Amino acid sequence: MCGEEKNDSTLLLANYNALVDRVDSLCREIILASGDEIACRPGCDGCCRHFSVFPVEAYNIARAVASLDPDITGMIRDRARNLRAGDGCPLLHGGCCMLYEKRPIICRTHGLPIMIRNGDDTKIDFCPRNYRNAESIKGHYIIDLDTLNSTLAAINSIFIKNAVNHYLSFCERLTIAEAVLLRT
Ligand code: SF4
Ligand code: SF4
Numbered sequence: 001m002c003g004e005e006k007n008d009s010t011l012l013l014a015n016y017n018a019l020v021d022r023v024d025s026l027c028r029e030i031i032l033a034s035g036d037e038i039a040c041r042p043g044c045d046g047c048c049r050h051f052s053v054f055p056v057e058a059y060n061i062a063r064a065v066a067s068l069d070p071d072i073t074g075m076i077r078d079r080a081r082n083l084r085a086g087d088g089c090p091l092l093h094g095g096c097c098m099l100y101e102k103r104p105i106i107c108r109t110h111g112l113p114i115m116i117r118n119g120d121d122t123k124i125d126f127c128p129r130n131y132r133n134a135e136s137i138k139g140h141y142i143i144d145l146d147t148l149n150s151t152l153a154a155i156n157s158i159f160i161k162n163a164v165n166h167y168l169s170f171c172e173r174l175t176i177a178e179a180v181l182l183r184t
Contacts, residue, residue: 009063009184013059013060013159015155016155016159019105019151019155020105023148024108029141031112033141034130034134037130037132037133037134040111040127040129042095042096044095045088045096047107048088048089048097050088050090051176053104053106054173055159056156056159058174058178058182059159059163059184060102061102061104061176061180062179062182064101065077065180066184068098076091076180077181079180080176081181089176091103091180105148111129112127112130113143114142114145115143115146116145116146124142165184
C-alpha cells in the first residue's frame with residue numbers, strides 16, 4: 001500500500017464501516033422483531049455514558065466532529081476540554097447524540113439483548129427499560145458480544161498498522177472526549 005493510499009480515510013475506515021453496516025442491520029432486525037418491547041427513543045439518554053473506544057472508532061469520531069459546522073465543532077471540543085469527573089458523554093446535547101450517524105458501535109447496540117460469556121457461564125443482558133413484558137427472546141435476536149468485540153479488535157489492529165497518526169498506535173483506548181479532541 002503506498003503512502004497516499006494510507007492517508008485515505010475511506011480506505012482506513014472501510015472495514016470499520018462495513019462492520020457498522022452489519023451491526024446496524026442486525027439492530028434494525030432486532031428492533032423490528034421486538035416491537036413495543038423496545039423503549040429506546042430520541043430523548044432517552046440513560047445509556048449515554050462517557051465510554052472509551054478503540055483508536056479506529058476514535059478516529060471515526062474525530063473526523064466526523066471536524067466535518068461539522070465550525071461553530072458546532074468548537075462547541076463540542078470546548079465541552080470535551082472542560083469535562084469534569086462524573087460528567088456524561090460530551091456529545092450528548094438535549095437528550096440527543098450530536099454525532100448520531102457516526103456514534104460508536106457500543107452506542108448502536110446499547111440496550112438490545114447481548115450475550116456475555118464468562119468461562120462456562122453465559123449471561124443475557126439488556127436495558128431494564130426494554131423487554132419489560134417479554135417472556136423470552138429468540139436466540140437469533142441476541143447479539144454475541146464476544147464475537148462483535150473480537151471482530152472490532154481485529155479491525156482496530158489493521159487500522160493501527162495503516163494509520164498515519166502515530167499517536168493512535170500507542171493508545172489502547174481513548175475516551176470519547178479524547179476522540180473529539182484528536183486532530184486527524
Ligand atoms: S438503552 Fe435504555 S436508556 Fe438507552 S435509549 Fe434504550 S431504553 Fe433508553
Ligand atoms: S456518542 Fe452519542 S450515543 Fe454514544 S454515549 Fe455519546 S451521546 Fe450517547
